[in-house]
Amino acid sequence: MESPGENYRIYAVKYAHFERRSRDNFIGGDAHDVPMPLDYFVWAVVGAQRTFIVDTGFDQAMADKRGRTITNPVEHGLAKIGIRADEVEDVVITHMHYDHAGNHGLFPRARYHVQDREMAYCTGRCMCHHALSHPFEPEDVKSMVGRLFAGRVKFHDGSAELAPGLTVHWVGGHTNGLQIVRVQTARGWVVLASDASHFYANMQEERPFPVVYNVGDMIEGYETAHRLASSPDHVIPGHDPAVLARYPAHDAETEGWIVRLDLAPRVVGQ
Template sequence: MSGPIENYRVYAIKYAHHDRLASVNFIGGDPHDEPMPLDYFVWAVVGESRVFVVDTGFDAQTAKQRGREVLTPIETGLKKIGIQAGEVEDVIITHMHYDHAGNRNLFPRARYHIQDREMSFCTGRCMCHGALRHTFEVDDVKAMVDRVFEGRVQFHDGASELAPGLSVHWVGGHTGGLQVVRVHTARGWVVLASDASHLYANMEQGRPYPIVYNVGDMLEGYAAVHALADSEAHVIPGHDPEVLRRFPAHERDTEGWIARLDATPR
């Protein structure tokens, strides 16, 4: 893709929270078993002429079904940074789990970017097994199939450049087709790792998260995301509350809610 590399603004927008213990965040548990909650995020990548929303979260109904708590609707967080959900033209789906691919009607104009392998994974024989399908919502999968037939899905196979300075990269592991997003910013190359690593501790300690399709790919994914980023401080995990402590807030009143990942960490 031709054109100069752009510096994008990158936002982490927290929309939900779940209290839990450390023992459920690592294969093999954790001997300390202290509180280690998860935050739920979507991300926005904002350039001079294009906006990319990364993942679409879940809504209040799904939260109730799964015992989660929606704190602020995603569309409210996007509006706070100047993005109208109904006008978004590009949505990147890192993977099809319920907390990343919900809110099915929120982006009516968008083209969705997804890996070939993820679509095959969530519609194929692996979904015959309850242990693999329980983190998917069938209506989210059906909605993606509908978009395929509407001509609103762009498939990717491995690494693809979506715009100068923005690309997606398959890593797998957590699901069969999980992809991460590499973004060029004023502070260098940032990687939105999504669930390639739920927490900083998963990748820093080499201790995988227990919801996993292929443990080997997950472990290799830790190295892959660091190779794509300019430093460890440029890799952003998918669910760690620490993200909102390490990076400055978008505005004073978004402390603990919306952070700027293209800014220098605090």
Template sequence: MSSQIENYRIYAVKYAHFERRSGDNFIGGDSHDVAMPLDYFVWAVVGKTRTFIVDTGFDQTMADKRGRTITNTVEHGLQKIGISAASVNDVIITHMHYDHAGNSTLFPRAHYHLQDREMAYCTGRCMCHHALSHPFEPEDVKSMVGRLFDGRVRFHEGASEVAPGLSVHWVGGHTNGLQIVRVHTERGWVVLASDASHFYANMQEHRPFPVVYNVGDMLEGYETAHRLADSPNHVIPGHDPAVLARYPAHDRETEGWIVRLDAEPR
């Protein structure tokens, strides 16, 4: 059976940036109060015959609305690694927040993989509360509903194999339906934690990020991510600029914004 599991390449593609203080990144704040910015990523999981995009980012209009800085568009970043957005057949959405589920027209032929709980969450009564709804964009949710009726949404419940060597796993926490992605690579099982942990520090110090639906699920999610990965060095947080420093660049031209997560960290 193991011989049938493919070794995928994984690219982390930075597309935006936001200046932020450390006190804003932990429940209860941070006594150090130092600069602790957010980088925004999409991920590409590339196999011999299939390519999967994990999350879709946001565009310039949303960056202007939310006060973020686009550093390279998602489309441009994917082009740099030889991927045409128009040809992508599979997109995995870890959760429906604006920075993970935007760019609604970028992947016109793709099927989207989503947890049942996340669709129920972002279209249900929890969205009556601004504290929970503010990271969502109504147009992104409407776009996903449109894809559903076009037959382009594949729902998953809990843990599910998407392809040999590639699976999704519900953890919740940050949103009710957040899923993480487990990928088999030449260096072993890598987990794309997305916003299960924004920074290495959140999971390493068990200090949750303050945008959260269920704190208990978030804490348990740290354990799940590490259980699914081959080592702590195989768990990749969702917004930490340190990812770009730890992993080798795709090439010289993309130094500092596209790295290979299937390679050994530096």
């Protein structure tokens, strides 16, 4: 049973961007074939006593390798909201893809929360197949193994409470061990869906993103995310630029790249 928890603040921090077309964002393509870019985020869940970072992003070297554009380095975005990366003690990795598990040296004090299935997946036989392995980076996996032997990894199997008012839940789909994060806020339960749904459209239209391990689990994950959230407007997709338009900015200086997800959306249901 979940413990009564505090109301957390949640920040979505954009750190990178990639131009893309809609045909590349749905299994089977898209007849409209219009521009549909990806934004890349990390999330900060800030409570009175503890701060959790959800995912760690990638750095400039990885952006160059993968053809992405860094818009604001992760550490700069966190500093704008008063978080020093070298003081963070808890990091949740939703899954081990390169854009969620990089920046190896950024959180030297942190304990990393990972699903059992994700670590088994990214070190197992599925990585023999390029169709499944290409979103992973070997150095990210090696770094997590190093943290494991340093006593800095906490494994979870399914659902777990990390703190009162903050839980993780396995959904799989995009990867075998993908987990989503449920957070208690003043406006209700917010679910950070990460890549359980890249865009609002993937889950709203039940049109899965084409980078996927198990399509059935991905579609079921949409239902799980909505069941755990207070409303559909409390489910936050992993890469949709619309998140920055829907939610209020942290301040005037960070308009367009850091928003508050614990506050009511300024644009609802669009």
